[in-house]
Amino acid sequence: MGKLAILSGGGSLPVMIAQAHPEAVRVVFEGVAHDMPEPVDLHNIAKIGGIWQALKDAGVTRVVFAGGLGRPDLNPADMDAGMMSIAPRLLAAMQKGDDALLRLIIAVFEEQGFEVVGAHELLPEICASEGLIGGPEPDAAALADAERAKEVLAALAPVDVGQGAVVAAGLCLGIETLQGTDALLRFVGETPEKLRRGKGVFVKAPKLGQDLRVDMPAIGPDTVRRAAEAGVAGIVVAAGNVVVIDPPGIRQAIEETGLFLLGQVI
Structure with a gap:
């Protein structure tokens, strides 16, 4: 080699x-x-x-x-x-x-x-595993929001927009664009309460057909904290296709915030 x-x-x-x-x-x-x-x-x-x-x-x-x-x-x-x-x-x-x-x-x-x-x-060990990585089990509403967010990302993939979306009660509160994850979560956090029907879920996944050799999505402890500030219930990531940076730090952030982190095959 x-x-x-x-x-x-x-x-x-x-x-x-x-x-x-x-x-x-x-x-x-x-x-x-x-x-x-x-x-x-x-x-x-x-x-x-x-x-x-x-x-x-x-x-x-x-x-x-x-x-x-x-x-x-x-x-x-x-x-x-x-x-x-x-x-x-x-x-x-x-x-x-x-x-x-x-x-x-x-x-x-x-x-x-x-x-x-x-x-x-x-470093294959850095990728998100399938199943509950930390926090409480997501309820049916959260899982449904995650499925809706996946649909949004799949629809946007052909136009190369982003790797993340937030959905609450079936409504899309934001999508990740060139400004990145932090900007998305800040924007979601600024959503007026009257427009939100629930806490929602942040889904992070590569775009369909994306070459993961140079642009694999990643989350770290700060992602968890920004998501909590945005008011979401938890985070769903693509198992095997999202890098989990600083797992001990992420576990601590999950304990601090009460969010769930779930790996799913997307």
């Missing part, structure tokens, strides 16, 4: 991979916040050709993308020949949504001979 490189964004997931694979090359990017401990290789994402060459020179054959990178703010003056060669495809993909952009990232690295692997392949 070839040498691994971790292309790191923000958050704890890249650090977890580095701890499990200490031999991996740790790549971080200018202008992108990260928590990766030294030693790291700092690169400008606009010089992707240089990144490819550095990885090859280091003997890397496998790469994993982990953590939040956001959309690159590229300055044409900084682009090297490698980035210029993919720029037309990159600009076209950025107009189509995150899924198209992430698929292009995978494609261009594979074209360079790298195998792109998912964080869940390197």
Whole structure:
């Protein structure tokens, strides 16, 4: 099995991979916040050709993308020949949504001979298990709301909108968009009481057909606390397809908030 490189964004997931694979090359990017401990290789994402060459020179054959990178703010003056060669495809993909952009990232690295692997392949234990993960058993109303939220997400998948939805008493209170989970839950929490018929459920799952190697959904203790602030009864995640970051912290957050966390096959 070839040498691994971790292309790191923000958050704890890249650090977890580095701890499990200490031999991996740790790549971080200018202008992108990260928590990766030294030693790291700092690169400008606009010089992707240089990144490819550095990885090859280091003997890397496998790469994993982990953590939040956001959309690159590229300055044409900084682009090297490698980035210029993919720029037309990159600009076209950025107009189509995150899924198209992430698929292009995978494609261009594979074209360079790298195998792109998912964080869940390197750390299978981090994925949500099926069944009640913590908190009280959800009642029939909560389970029905979860089913409705899944329908909403399935309907939105073809237009590449988001990975989460909140439904209460059958009514959709919010969907996750580019702003992310925290923004969704804050928006739901601001819903006037007269528009809410119940507490509701937050469902987090990948989009249908989403390539999980570069964009697997994740939840952590802060997700649980934000969901509680939004007033929902609990969280349902796609078993095997959502990363559970900091399980002890999540268990503590569940105990603090009284929410349930349930893994279902979605």
